[in-house]
Amino acid sequence: MPADESNPQLVWNLAHDVSQVLEYHFMVNALLAGSVVAVMSGVVGWLMVLRGETFAGHTLSMMAFPGASAAALAGIPAVWGYFAFCGAGALALGGFGGRRRTWSEQSAAIGALQAAALAAGFLFVSLYGGVLGDLESLLFGNLLGVSNGQVIVLGAVALAALALLAGLTRPLLFASVDPDVAAARGVPVRALASTFLLILGLAVAATSQITGVLLVFALLVGPPASAQLITAPPGPSLALTIFLGLLVVWLGLGIAYFSVYPAGFYIATISFAVYAFVRLSARVALQRSRRLPPVRSSPSPPPRGVIA
Amino acid sequence: MFAQEFMRNALLAGTFVALACGVAGWFIVLRGQVFAGDALSHVAFPGALAAAAAGADQRVGLFAATVAFGAAMGVLGRGALAGRGGGSSGFERADDAAIGIVFMLILGLGVFFLTRFSLSSGGVSGIQAAHTLFGSVFGLSSGEARLAAAVALAAVALTLAAARPLLFASVAPEIASARGVRTRLLGVAFLALLGVIAAEAAQAVGALLLLGLLAAPAAAAHRMARGPFAGIALAGLLAVAATWAGLALAYAIPSLPPSSAIVGIAVSIFYASRLIA
Numbered sequence: 001m002p003a004d005e006s007n008p009q010l011v012w013n014l015a016h017d018v019s020q021v022l023e024y025h026f027m028v029n030a031l032l033a034g035s036v037v038a039v040m041s042g043v044v045g046w047l048m049v050l051r052g053e054t055f056a057g058h059t060l061s062m063m064a065f066p067g068a069s070a071a072a073l074a075g076i077p078a079v080w081g082y083f084a085f086c087g088a089g090a091l092a093l094g095g096f097g098g099r100r101r102t103w104s105e106q107s108a109a110i111g112a113l114q115a116a117a118l119a120a121g122f123l124f125v126s127l128y129g130g131v132l133g134d135l136e137s138l139l140f141g142n143l144l145g146v147s148n149g150q151v152i153v154l155g156a157v158a159l160a161a162l163a164l165l166a167g168l169t170r171p172l173l174f175a176s177v178d179p180d181v182a183a184a185r186g187v188p189v190r191a192l193a194s195t196f197l198l199i200l201g202l203a204v205a206a207t208s209q210i211t212g213v214l215l216v217f218a219l220l221v222g223p224p225a226s227a228q229l230i231t232a233p234p235g236p237s238l239a240l241t242i243f244l245g246l247l248v249v250w251l252g253l254g255i256a257y258f259s260v261y262p263a264g265f266y267i268a269t270i271s272f273a274v275y276a277f278v279r280l281s282a283r284v285a286l287q288r289s290r291r292l293p294p295v296r297s298s299p300s301p302p303p304r305g306v307i308a
Numbered sequence: 309m310f311a312q313e314f315m316r317n318a319l320l321a322g323t324f325v326a327l328a329c330g331v332a333g334w335f336i337v338l339r340g341q342v343f344a345g346d347a348l349s350h351v352a353f354p355g356a357l358a359a360a361a362a363g364a365d366q367r368v369g370l371f372a373a374t375v376a377f378g379a380a381m382g383v384l385g386r387g388a389l390a391g392r393g394g395g396s397s398g399f400e401r402a403d404d405a406a407i408g409i410v411f412m413l414i415l416g417l418g419v420f421f422l423t424r425f426s427l428s429s430g431g432v433s434g435i436q437a438a439h440t441l442f443g444s445v446f447g448l449s450s451g452e453a454r455l456a457a458a459v460a461l462a463a464v465a466l467t468l469a470a471a472r473p474l475l476f477a478s479v480a481p482e483i484a485s486a487r488g489v490r491t492r493l494l495g496v497a498f499l500a501l502l503g504v505i506a507a508e509a510a511q512a513v514g515a516l517l518l519l520g521l522l523a524a525p526a527a528a529a530h531r532m533a534r535g536p537f538a539g540i541a542l543a544g545l546l547a548v549a550a551t552w553a554g555l556a557l558a559y560a561i562p563s564l565p566p567s568s569a570i571v572g573i574a575v576s577i578f579y580a581s582r583l584i585a
Binding site for chain 2: 225
C-alpha cells in the first residue's frame with residue numbers, strides 16, 4: 001500500500017489503471033518478484049501437494065523464524081539465516097522419511113521439529129535481547145518493498161530450483177505417485193524425497209522473504225490444490241497451476257495498490273476463493289453425474305485428480 | 309523457587325495445560341491430526357485480532373475462532389480429520405492440502421484485521437496490542453493461572469470421558485460406525501475441544517508451547533507404551549515432567565525463555581524415545 005503518494009484512484013479504465021500501477025518502480029519490482037515466486041512455488045507446490053507434504057512445507061516456512069533470529073544474533077544478513085535453517089530443516093525432515101513410517105508417526109515428528117525450531121527461535125530472540133527488526137514483515141512479508149537485488153537473488157534461486165526439478169521430473173513423479181513400485185524398479189525413493197525437501201526448503205526460504213512466513217501457503221498450496229482438482233495429468237495441471245498462481249499474484253497486487261489493506265490479504269483471499277470455487281464446482285459436477293443411471297461397480301471415491 | 313508467586317502460578321497453569329496437551333495429544337497423534345493442532349494454535353492470533361478490530365473482548369474472539377475453526381476442519385475433512393487416520397491412504401494427503409488452504413485464508417484474514425486494527429487505533433501496531441494478550445508462563449496472575457488450570461482440567465475430564473468411543477472410532481472407524489458410534493460427530497467434537505485447549509493454552513502459556521506439548525510427549529508415548537491407556541497416562545506424565553523441568557531450568561537460567569526450555573526438553577524426550585524404542 002503506497003503510503004506517501006496521493007491516493008491512487010481506480011478509474012475503471014483498464015489501460016489507464018494498469019499504466020498507473022506500473023508508474024512506480026516498487027510496483028514493477030513487486031510484480032516481477034511476485035511472478036517469479038508464483039511460478040517457482042507453483043511448480044514446487046504442485047509436487048508438494050501431490051506428495052502430501054503440506055505440513056512439511058509449513059514447517060519449513062516456519063524455519064525462517066529461527067533463521068532470522070539466529071542471523072540477527074550472529075550479525076549476518078537475515079537471508080543467510082533463512083537459507084541455512086530451511087536447508088537444515090529439510091535435511092532433518094528427510095531423515096524422518098521412509099515408507100514404513102505411518103502418517104501419524106511422520107506428522108508427529110514434523111510437529112516436534114517445528115516446535116523445536118520455534119523454541120530455538122524464541123531462545124535466539126531472547127539472547128539477542130533486542131526487538132527483532134521487522135516482526136511484521138517477517139510474518140506477513142513486504143511485497144511492496146522488494147529491492148532490485150532481491151529480485152535478482154529470487155530469480156537465481158527460482159532458476160536453480162526449476163532446473164533441479166526439471167532434471168528429476170520423471171523419477172520424482174514416479175516416486176510420488178507410487179513409491180512402492182518405484183522402489184521396486186530401483187528408483188532411489190528416499191534420496192529423491194530428501195532432495196525434494198531440500199528444493200522445497202530453498203523455494204520456501206526465497207518465497208517467505210517476499211510474502212512473509214505466514215503467507216507462503218497462499219502460493220504454495222492454493223493454486224496447486226485447485227489445479228489438481230481440475231485436472232490430473234502433470235503437464236496441463238502444472239500449466240494451470242502457474243496460470244492460477246500468476247493470476248492470483250497480479251490480481252492481489254493490483255487490488256492492493258488501490259486499497260489500504262496489504263497485498264498478502266488479497267492474495268490469500270483470492271487464492272482461497274479459487275480453491276473454494278473449484279471444489280464446489282467439482283461437487284456439483286459429482287452430484288449431477290450421480291443423477292445419471294448408476295454404474296454398478298465398486299463404490300468409487302469422488303474424482304479428486306491424482307491425489308485421491 | 310516456590311516462594312515466588314509467579315513461579316507458583318506458572319507451575320499451576322503449566323501443569324494442567326501440559327496434562328491436557330499430553331492427553332489430547334495422544335489422540336491427536338493417533339488420529340494423524342498434528343497439522344490440524346498446529347493450525348489451531350495459529351488461529352488464536354487472527355481470532356483475537358478480529359475481536360480487537362471489532363471492538364469486542366479479545367478472549368471471545370480467541371475462543372470463537374479456535375472452536376469454530378476446529379469444528380469446521382472436522383466437518384470439511386475427509387480422511388484423518390473425519391477420523392479415518394492411522395494408515396497412509398490418499399484421503400489423509402488430500403486433507404493435508406485442505407487444512408493448508410483454510411489455514412492460508414485464516415492467516416490472510418489475520419493480516420486484514422491487523423491492518424484494520426492499526427488503522428482504527430491511530431497507528432498502534434496490532435501485533436503489539438495482541439501481544440499483551442499472549443502472555444508468557446511467567447507473567448500469569450493467580451486468577452489467570454486458576455482459570456487456565458480449570459479449563460485444562462475440564463478438557464482432560466471430557467477427553468477421558470470420551471476416551472473409549474474416541475479410541476474405537478480412531479482405530480477402527482468403519483467397525484465403530486457399524487456398532488453405532490457416531491464417528492463423524494465425535495471427530496468434530498474432538499477438534500472443537502482441541503480448539504478450547506488451543507485458545508486457553510495460547511493465551512496462558514503461548515502458542516509455541518501448545519504445539520510442542522501436543523506433538524512431542526504424545527509421539528514419545530506412542531513409541532514407548534503398548535496399551536492405549538498406558539500410552540495416554542505416559543503422554544500426560546511426560547508432558548507434565550517436561551513442563552516442570554523446563555520451568556525449573558528457566559528459573560535457574562534467566563536468559564532462557566520458559567517456553568523454549570519446556571519445548572526443548574519435550575522434544576529431547578521424543579528424540580530419546582526414538583533411540584530407545
